[in-house]
Amino acid sequence: MRFFTAGESHGPMLTAILEGMPAGLPFDMEDIDRDLSRRQQGYGSGGRMQIEKDKVRVTGGVMNGMTTGSPISLIVENRDFKNWRERDITPITTPRPGHADLTGAIKYGYRELRLSLERASARETTMRVAVGAICKRFLAEFGIEIVGYVSQLGDVVAQLPSDPDYRALYEAAETNDVRCPDPEAAEAMHAAIRQVKIDKDTLGGIFEVVALNVPPGLGSHVQFDRKLDAKLVAAMVSIQAMKGAEIGHAFKQAGLPGSQVHDEIDVDEKGAIHRRTNRAGGLEGGITTGDPIVVRVAMKPISTMLRGADSVNLATGEADRTAYERSDFCALPRAVPIGESMMAIVLADALLEKLGGDSIEEMKPRFDALRGNRLADVPMDNVEWRFGYE
C-alpha cells in the first residue's frame, strides 16, 4: 500500500492517491469528514481554521459504496484560495527560524519564500487524515482501533494512569478543546494557550497515539526497514513540527534498570501467554506483541510568532525581524488526529503485508488463522539447534 499527496496550502485544492487498499471495504465519506473536522478543531488555532470547512470528494476507486481495489483518489478544496487570488501578495524575503523558508529557498533556489511555505505547510496533513480515515475503516474490519490524546502541553503535564483504559482516555479527551483526558490539566493547558497569545508567543507539547486489538506478529525483526517501531517513529516525525517520537516511555526507561522496564511473562491455566505490563508499548524486536501499541510524539512550538524573531532579509542582506500575517499559536490538539492517521496508515500497510489479499473477503479467514499469544501457537517439540552451513 502506498499514498501520495499534492497541492499547496493556498492553491485551489489538495489531492491524495491511495493505492493498495483491497476491494470490498465499505466506504462512507462521513468517516473521512468526521476526522477532517476533528483535525480542524482545537484551542490555539489561528484565523485560517475559521475559513476552511474541509469536506472530501472522492474521484476514483469507489463504486457501489465499496472500494474496488483501484487507486482511491481524493480531493479537498481550499476555501482560502479565492481570498489569495484577490489579495495583493507581497513577497516574503525574511525567513522564519524553524519553518522551511530558508532551507527550502537554498535547496530549490526560491527567490520568494512563500514557495517554500506553500508546500511545507501542515495544510498538507488534511490529505493524510483523509487517507488515514480510510485506513482506520479498513483496520476496523479486523477489530483494530486507533485513539489519541494530548498528554503534555507546554509545561503542563496530564496525570494519566500507568495502565489506562485508552478508549476511556480518548473519549474524555474528545470532550475538551485541548484534547486532554485529564480535566484539571485540560483547564491549565487552555490557560497556558490563552497566556501565550498575550505573550505573542507559541507552544508545543506531547501527544500519544495508541492502537488497540492489534494481533501479535505485525512487522519484523529481520531487516531494518521492516521493523514496525522504526516505521511508526518515522511516520510520526514526518508530520510537520514533530521532532521526536518514542515507543512507550522510551526516554524515561533509558534511566531505569531493566527489572523496572521489561514486561515479565506468564501463562494461565488455559495456555494463554500474557505480559504482566505493557512498558514495551506493544512492540518487541520491531514486531507487535498483541498489547496496545503506544507511541508518544513531541511537537515543537509553532515557529511563526506574533512577537517576531531575529533573522536576515535575504533581499537586502540586512538584519531584520520576521513578519507575521496569521498563524496557529498552538496546534497540538489538532495534531492528534494527524498522528492517529499516520499510525493507521502504517498499521494498514503492515496488516496487508502480513495477510496479502486483494479483497477484504480473502483477508478475513487469513486474519482468523493468525498465530496468537497461546502455548499451542508456539509448539516446542523437536527443538533443534544447528546452523544450516554446518
Ligand SMILES: Cc1cc2nc3c(=O)[nH]c(=O)nc-3n(C[C@H](O)[C@H](O)[C@H](O)COP(=O)(O)O)c2cc1C
Ligand atoms: C496541525 C499543524 C498546524 C501547524 N500550523 C502552523 C502555523 O500556523 N504556523 C507555523 O509557522 N507552523 C505551523 N505548523 C508547523 C509547520 O508546518 C512546520 O514547523 C514547518 O513545516 C517546518 O517543518 P518542521 O517543523 O517539521 O521542521 C503546524 C503544524 C501542524 C502539525
Ligand SMILES: C=C(O[C@@H]1CC(C(=O)O)=C[C@@H](OP(=O)(O)O)[C@H]1O)C(=O)O
Ligand atoms: C491550513 C492549515 O494549517 C496551517 C499550517 C501552517 C503551517 O505553516 O504549517 C500555517 C497556517 O496557515 P495560514 O498561513 O494559511 O494561516 C495554518 O493554518 C490546516 O491545518 O489546514
